[in-house]
Each structure stands twice: as structure tokens, then as C-alpha cells.
Amino acid sequence: MVAGDTIVSTLQRHGYRITAPRRGMARLIAERQGHFTAEDLLRASRRQRAGLGRATVFRSLELLASLDLVERVDLPSGEHAYVSCEPAHHHHLVCSGCGRAVGVEEGDLDAALREIGRRTGYQIDSHRLELFGLCATCQRADSKVN
Amino acid sequence: MVAGDTIVSTLQRHGYRITAPRRGMARLIAERQGHFTAEDLLRASRRQRAGLGRATVFRSLELLASLDLVERVDLPSGEHAYVSCEPAHHHHLVCSGCGRAVGVEEGDLDAALREIGRRTGYQIDSHRLELFGLCATCQRADSKVN
DNA sequence: GGCTTGTTGCGACTCAGTCTCGATAAATGG
DNA sequence: CCATTTATCGAGACTGAGTCGCAACAAGCC
The missing domain is CATH 3.30.1490.190 (Ferric-uptake regulator, C-terminal dimerisarion domain)
Structure with a gap:
């Protein structure tokens, strides 16, 4: 698990812009327990009227994965999911x-x-x-x- | 790796029908080195005019996987592939x-x-x-x- | 040979994920 | 503060893997 703030500050430290959608992603991920799919985040953001675009969610997850803030796991079912984690x-x-x-x-x-x-x-x-x-x-x- | 015959006889032993498409699958898999995707088999079968249907290939792979004649692996790229293997x-x-x-x-x-x-x-x-x-x-x- | 029923292939469909591109808005520097 | 630069965003079209329903077919068995 990562705190939303850790995500934001890590992005900042690496020179990425801190945008509203990225803050939204950070919050959504921080409040999640266990693994989640891109679709989960998408639905949750819609439910909260945060309304992130599909492409944005995928792009952000890719970015966060490249910074080891999140890791991709393939569930036995073949689904692609993510888990948040401390870099390490x-x-x-x-x-x-x-x-x-x-x-x-x-x-x-x-x-x-x-x-x-x-x-x-x-x-x-x-x-x-x-x-x-x-x-x-x-x-x-x-x-x-x- | 498995021989095509092993595949055929294992199917038979479990009470599945031996059909032309299944023989075709067995041959295609037997001649493959390393991992392959459903799409690989599909293309190969088309090239050899064996012309297996898309659904058949997916269904057969699922069947073979359930008999441990083939195992599914998720490549780092996220692609789904299969490797043939002796049951064990x-x-x-x-x-x-x-x-x-x-x-x-x-x-x-x-x-x-x-x-x-x-x-x-x-x-x-x-x-x-x-x-x-x-x-x-x-x-x-x-x-x-x- | 004829019957039963598992198997096939087609094609339409779904769904995750990608791509393009014009619009938007962070960061930066004056 | 304002202006500029350029990363990022969102909408929607698109792609490609995998699934599904169904009518036609053919293994296996008598």
C-alpha cells in the first residue's frame, strides 16, 4: 500500500506534472485495499464524478508502474490487475x-x-x-x- | 515438449473424440519450439491450408491446458502464450x-x-x-x- | 448403415487496451 | 501576475484477443 501523498511526491520528484487527474488517481489507489484493475479505477472515478478518461487511467497506471509505485500482477484468471506497493x-x-x-x-x-x-x-x-x-x-x- | 501422439492418446484416454482439427492442433503444437500464442497456431494452420477456426483453436488450447498437456504462461509483455509440456x-x-x-x-x-x-x-x-x-x-x- | 451427441466453424459480438488529435493547463521565467 | 512552452488530458474511433450462439457435421457405437 502507498499513501496518496507518496505517489504525488514521487511523481514530482521525477519531474512529472502534478495534475488534477493524477491527484485523483493517487487518491483512488490509496483508498483501495488489495488488487484492482484499470476498469475498477475507471468505474470508481465515474461514481465519484471525478470522471477520468479511459486513456488517462491506462497511461497513469503505466507511469506509476514504471516508478514502482504500483505493480502489475496477472491473476490466475488471466486478468490484468495492479497492486499498490512501496518501491522496493x-x-x-x-x-x-x-x-x-x-x-x-x-x-x-x-x-x-x-x-x-x-x-x-x-x-x-x-x-x-x-x-x-x-x-x-x-x-x-x-x-x-x- | 510433447509428441503429437501423446496429445492424441491422452485425449482418447480421457474420452474425448479424435477429430481432424484436434489432430491438426496436436501436429502444430508438436512442431513448435518454445512458446506460442493462439494467434501463432491460427496463422500456421492457415498457412498449411489446415484452416482451423478461431474458436476451435481457443477451445482446444483450453482443453489441452486442462489436461496439463500445455501450460499457459503470461509473458512480461502481458501477452498470453502457451508452452507444451509433459504432464508433471x-x-x-x-x-x-x-x-x-x-x-x-x-x-x-x-x-x-x-x-x-x-x-x-x-x-x-x-x-x-x-x-x-x-x-x-x-x-x-x-x-x-x- | 444409422443414431446420438460431442465437436466444428462461421460470424457477430464484447471488452480491454491503444491511438490520434485538438484543447487544456502545469511549470517556468520574466 | 502574465506569457510561453510543452506535458497532459479527454473524447472517441479503432484494434485485436477471446467468447458465444447456432446450424451443420462427423466420431464413436450399436
Whole structure:
């Protein structure tokens, strides 16, 4: 998760203009829990009469992704979604119950990847790991229901 | 990689009808190296006058994926592609030079995932790992060019 | 051979995402 | 403050992947 202010100031620091639509995007993203699609933002902005253009939403997401303020994840369904995140860690564990995501540090994974590279002879230069499961809260909710 | 015959016999074993279009798909997939998109197959089939319908190609890929004869991967570009594979191992390391893919066994990865689950409190129930890099051959080709 | 029913292909359709372009408005400097 | 420059925006047309409905077809089975 990122605060809207972080988004705005990061844009500013990189020399991008701070416009009303961009403030709007920052706010919409900040108030979101878990992952969201471009369409989600579009609908939410319409609901709030903020009325962002379709192109603007896509362009902004692309921009924010390039600044690591947001990361794109491909859900198992094939849908493209985004999660907001502090610039730094690079994988997400997404809850299939509530959609909330937490960051995962490389750590252990790194060693595993190096080993795979060694065994296959490939020079691994990029990877994407997406993890899905139930967060602690949803696990509890789930066991009550059953 | 799978042989076309494996595809056909697996379909048969699961009670699906062996039709000309399905034989065609099996052949097209068998002759493919590396990852391919639905569109690739479609174009190839047209080129060979096999003329599969668009819907058929999508439907067959879905079917083959459900039998683990083929697996869907999402390329970094966001494109949806498929790689053919023996039913069993579940990750692929895709060469960004030639597109050729090799399977990766879970092994080390498993331990890393368990550790992540423990730390975050999530009950991880599915994951997708996609690895991209240069295979040994492309590394050699590459170093010659530079 | 005839029947049943899974499979096919066509074409119309949907929906995400892109592109173009004229209008708008941030930032900057005087 | 105002003027200038130029990044950004929005509308809407467009593209291309993937889906759907349906009538025609043909595997598999007797």
C-alpha cells in the first residue's frame, strides 16, 4: 500500500506534472485495499464524478508502474490487475479471500533461483512470482463458515 | 515438449473424440519450439491450408491446458502464450532469445514458499513462477555478436 | 448403415487496451 | 501576475484477443 501523498511526491520528484487527474488517481489507489484493475479505477472515478478518461487511467497506471509505485500482477484468471506497493520488494502474495496483498522479500527465493540457473545453464535475468492464498483473517472467517 | 501422439492418446484416454482439427492442433503444437500464442497456431494452420477456426483453436488450447498437456504462461509483455509440456512439472524457464522453454522442478522452491507462508501467516494454495533468461546456446550466440 | 451427441466453424459480438488529435493547463521565467 | 512552452488530458474511433450462439457435421457405437 502507498499513501496518496507518496505517489504525488514521487511523481514530482521525477519531474512529472502534478495534475488534477493524477491527484485523483493517487487518491483512488490509496483508498483501495488489495488488487484492482484499470476498469475498477475507471468505474470508481465515474461514481465519484471525478470522471477520468479511459486513456488517462491506462497511461497513469503505466507511469506509476514504471516508478514502482504500483505493480502489475496477472491473476490466475488471466486478468490484468495492479497492486499498490512501496518501491522496493518485488513480489506479492495476494489473498484470494479479500484480495489484500503483502510484499515478499527475495531472501530464500534468490538462493533457489540461483540453483535453478546453475542446473539448467540458463542465465536467468528476470522472473515473476505470484503467490495466491488466504490471509490469516480470511482463514479464520473461512473455518467459522464450515 | 510433447509428441503429437501423446496429445492424441491422452485425449482418447480421457474420452474425448479424435477429430481432424484436434489432430491438426496436436501436429502444430508438436512442431513448435518454445512458446506460442493462439494467434501463432491460427496463422500456421492457415498457412498449411489446415484452416482451423478461431474458436476451435481457443477451445482446444483450453482443453489441452486442462489436461496439463500445455501450460499457459503470461509473458512480461502481458501477452498470453502457451508452452507444451509433459504432464508433471509446473514451472517454465523461457529463453528470451529463442523462446525455447525447459521445465523446472519444485524442489528448492518449495522450501522457500513454505518459509514465506510461515512468515506471513498466509495459507498459500497456489502460485505461478515464470522465469525468463538466456539459454546456453543463446548466451554463446550473444557473446559472439558483441 | 444409422443414431446420438460431442465437436466444428462461421460470424457477430464484447471488452480491454491503444491511438490520434485538438484543447487544456502545469511549470517556468520574466 | 502574465506569457510561453510543452506535458497532459479527454473524447472517441479503432484494434485485436477471446467468447458465444447456432446450424451443420462427423466420431464413436450399436
